Amino acid sequence: MENCCFSKIKPVIYVDSDACPVKSEVSDYAERFKVKAVFVTSIKNKMNTPLPGDWVYVDWDKEAVDLYIMNHAKEDDIVITADIGLAAGLIGSRVHVLSPKGVHFTDRNIDAMLSLRHVSAKTRRQGKRTKGPKAYTHQDRECFKATLIKILSNCAGNYDSLLN
Template identity: 30%
Template sequence: MRFVIDGDGSPVKEEVIRLGKEFQLPVLIITSVDHYTMKEYPDFVQFIYVDKGADRADYQIVKEIKPGDLLITQDYGLASLVLPKKARVFHHSGMEYLPETIDQLLMQRYIGGQMRKAGKRTKGPKPFTASDRQLFYEIMMDVVEAELK
């Protein structure tokens, strides 16, 4: 088991790295070269950088994911591609994407896109707060503890 992060725009990288350290689990962050960093990370954190381009990081994640991995992403489409590979997939809110509900989420995304295309305004996500980070961390602590039992 390892953590895999869809690194483009993930607000919980530091929380996942803390979890990786606490549970001695590897962390793989897949992101575009646009997000290249010189920041020092612990040895258990690995980066894979992909070229710029729509869905490049997603394709690499699908290629890298293994059964039992814990993927953190806000991308419903990516979640739908990874779930059949027997990985668990979580939104940075802590919500787990499930095979039983992914079709409904994809349909909501499609309808929202059609509304925007037609000129309608849709709500964007609310700002991600410190309490949101803490809630994510606590949920993932429970998930990992249960997985390791």
């Protein structure tokens, strides 16, 4: 099953926090499931009053957040990102990768998503316009919450079985 945790260790949730619309939900569910949430963002997006969780501020470089997450996320951790390239790099390490819209990136769907991204980039390089992402909706938020709860519940069940 794609949503099951593979080991018996509590996961850490890493959030690609630059422009992430579900930071408060992640903070709430991390607290509810008693797992660590690490919000990774560039220093230019530093918040005066950040949400509960650990905050890591990285360099301005556009890939600095991705590199931090790639270097720290391990098997069974959960990463929240809209970056398909980052997702592709993580799922091979058995990291659960979830988009803010609730898409659970897996071996089964990542190739198609990478292909679409490639075609769109190629079209833009030819000077043609492509449609941007659809607006974030209430339904997207609900789908994200449901998928995150499912992953965290499965992980909690595996971790709790160690204690019994």
